Structure formats: structure tokens, C-alpha cells
Amino acid sequence: MISIDHKNQLGKFEKAIKQAKNRYCWKCGGKLELLDLLLQFTMNEKTIKKFYILWESKYIQFYCCACFEEIESEELLINKPVFKEVLF
Ligand SMILES: [Zn+2]
Numbered sequence: 001m002i003s004i005d006h007k008n009q010l011g012k013f014e015k016a017i018k019q020a021k022n023r024y025c026w027k028c029g030g031k032l033e034l035l036d037l038l039l040q041f042t043m044n045e046k047t048i049k050k051f052y053i054l055w056e057s058k059y060i061q062f063y064c065c066a067c068f069e070e071i072e073s074e075e076l077l078i079n080k081p082v083f084k085e086v087l088f
Pocket residue numbers: 025026027028029030063064065066067068
């Protein structure tokens with residue numbers, strides 16, 4: 001659920017968000033929407049600016065939510081036995 005406050009914060013960046021560069025998921029190539037990503041997290045103005053800089057950076061790649069969740073669960077599966085070996 002998105003708060004009115006958060007919507008107002010994003011409203012200040014409306015122009016920048018519209019002009020943001022097109023981004024595609026690094027894994028599946030699906031188009032990413034900056035606004036969709038920003039709406040998922042509660043951010044203050046400073047965090048939104050930082051996120052925007054990352055979005056515009058040519059050195060950073062993003063995953064879409066589906067790919068990210070997939071990778072996260074794969075990593076958990078891979079790392080689990082290692083943790084067990086280390087811990088027990
Ligand atoms: Zn993807």
C-alpha cells in the first residue's frame with residue numbers, strides 16, 4: 001500500500017522519472033519501469049535521488065522482480081549446505 005506522502009515525494013520527481021533512461025532486466029531482458037520500482041519502496045527525497053543516480057548509471061545493471069526473486073531463492077539453496085558445513 002502506497003502512502004499519500006510517498007506519492008507526493010514521487011510527484012516532485014515526475015519530470016525526471018518520465019525522462020529516465022530505458023532499462024531492461026539484465027537476465028530476461030524485460031523492460032523495467034522506474035516508477036514501478038520506486039512505488040515498491042517507501043523512500044524519502046534523498047533516497048529517491050540516490051536511486052535515480054543508480055538508475056542512470058551505466059555501471060549498474062538491474063534485475064526485474066521476478067528474476068531477482070529467482071536468483072535470491074537459488075542463492076539460498078546454494079548457500080544453505082555451505083552454511084550447514086560451516087556452522088555444524
Ligand atoms: Zn527479468
